[in-house]
Amino acid sequence: MSRYLLRRLAQIIPTLFVVSILIFGLQQLLPGDPALVMAGEERDPEVIEQIRKQYRLDQPLPVRYAYWIGGVLQGDLGESMRIKRPVGELVLEKLPVTLELATLALLIALLIGIPAGIISAVFKNTVWDYGANVIALWGISTPNFWLGILLIFLFSVQLGWLPASGYVSLREDPLGNLASMIMPAFVLGNAIAAVMMRHTRSAMLQTLNADYVRTARAKGVSETAVVIRHALRNALTPVITLGAIEFGALLSGAVLTEQVFSIPGFGKLIVDAVFNRDYAVVQGVVLVTASCYILLNLLADLAYAVVNPRLRTAKA
């Protein structure tokens, strides 16, 4: 197991190197001149030239990459052209917000998706199954942006129960934090729950028809134990994969949801950075999210081993 872990960790280094080249290279394909955008309305040619020099935009691409990757290796992700703050500092400021939102959203998705999937599979072709499918269809087909606005109008404008938008830090006021995060987390979780429900349902249907489940039933094991202990445990492998992928996607920033609820996470940071051609911020955030993605994939692989002991020996 530990050899497997070490091997997987070693694979991360070349992957990240390739990712860094891709991030840097692809960004250059974006049309638009960062210096011109930064100059905004003023557009004084002399200042534009100075900006180009200051941020090495006048240098060839490989030279700029070398400077950037050199900084990254020393823990320096560069500086935001727009607000003149170190990218590392911005990432550290936004990461907890995004992590919290992603965790809450995934929690909501799990709380809705897995029970709904189990119910739907166990009570196949009954009103419960149809009901769960309708909910899933609603979750998949509802645009986040629209649902967000709708929730704001219902819970903030009409009922006045929750703040319309904005973020309250968890350290400052835990209750206020929950009030500000619950709607965006629900909007995100709702969509994932639907996918999760479908995956759980199909995996459960497969396992519920497996021989070992039939044997368990024949041995007189209670139906709850059959479903939870025998069927669900095996059905969870694809759900873990899905959870890891969705969590990774959430970490790269829930752009629209963060925009609607004014949550200052990665999504808002990267959208602003792309529109303002704030290269260092885009590169920094994408590199951090890519690293998170890779780590999450590793964690998912390790989690398979936890739920499925056969995989442990196979991998070791």
Next chain:
Amino acid sequence: MQRKFLASLAAAATALSLMAGAAAAQSTLRIGLAEDPDILDPTLARTFVGRIVFASLCDKLFDINEKLEIVPQLATEYRISEDKKEIAIKLRPGVKFHDGEAMDAAAVKYSLERHLTMQGSFRKSEINVISAIEVRDPLNVVLKLSVPFAPLVAQLTDRAGMIVSPKAAEAMGAKFGTTPVCAGPYKFVERIAQDRIVVERFADYWNKDAIKIDRIVYQPITDSTVRLANIQSGTLDLVERVAATDLDTVRKNSKLKLSIQNEIGYQGLTFNVANGERAKKPLGQSAKVREAFELALDRSIINQVAFNGEYLPGNQWVSPVHPFYQKSFPVPARDVKKAQALLKEAGVTTPVSFTLMFPNSTEPRQVAEIIQSMAREAGFDVKLEATEFATSLKRSNQGDFEAFLIGWSGRTDPDGNIYAFSSCKGGQNDGKHCNADLDKALDAARAASTVEERKKLYEEATRIIVTERPRIYLYHRKWFVAYTNKLHGFTQVPDGLIRVQGLSLN
């Protein structure tokens, strides 16, 4: 012993309730901004929302009022020498920066020199006519100019006139904007990028009696519907740039008030007349074709359909209600027949086809579609090209466009709305239209000192622009600010900033 304990308990309870009372009395104004400001350094800043935050942090030498007149702020008066090459400024006594340092002539000299010399300064081009700054005494400073320049005092009503604490600026260097120290009514507390900027009342502010709110929290919320929902729910107290289509909602809400003010900028179409290959089309080459195009448009329909009739149609670089508007050149009415006749006269084959580039967002898209539809009737085939903003700027700069729907937020002095765009060597003259007589009139208007004299010179400039049409001005937006009826004392000035003096919350 027991009595002593009870007495101290009662004292503690009283102290706590007093403290609670004091805390409850702390008033906070929550303002919703349409964007997240850039760096809060007056020398390096460039965004409009940044200027809104500066209105509470950094006082300027001068300010403007509702009539666009220049009024004193950190300076109490100014005098222009006879040769118009010296401006003597008298400063307000007893003004302090947020760090307790004195705001004096040396600080003014330092700040202006910082604008002129700092790397990446966006203020340099605004005040680079200043050749020397002379400190006469702590309250008197003289600006020496290389050439007479009428718009200079107006420049000092904006970021170029913001005076920063030399001590703090020296200590922070290029990072000054992360914790700005100025002489405004509020001092900087914290900034969480894309989340909030918090400022609190500065106890030693020179005009402290006008400041009645303890804290201001600025929150960027980019979506106008969400900004509106925030003020409807009471999460915010004031929001800027309410969408024209949402005004009815605000008007019908008894808990909200609406403030409307004309902007000093404009929205219009820039034509590529001499910038590269794409200028070589009938629209770029023939003023007659551009005239026909203008006659195909009905500005009041654009205003009605896209903005519920809330904006102000216009045809010059200042709006029809601006003191410098040339009434002898009124907004032309739509005349499709005349437009068709002009195209015939110009000898071009119809439909005259061209591409209209516009920034990819809701309002420009609507305007572009209305233009396309109206122009078709007159014999134009307008192809629409929605382009992401940063890309459109680059393409416009490189001459990779035929017509570009773009606006300008406006400057206090009319020169700021025209010179860079229409003079032959103007930094933002992307269509590269050049007319020596126009340059002459614009240069002369910069050197003239009285409003009458300048208006006369701008009349000639207007005549050239509305005849040759390198740009067709379409409309002027209005600043729509919605605020809670608990907020009192709010008034707007045409620059669209939110001034905090005189505001109170109950």
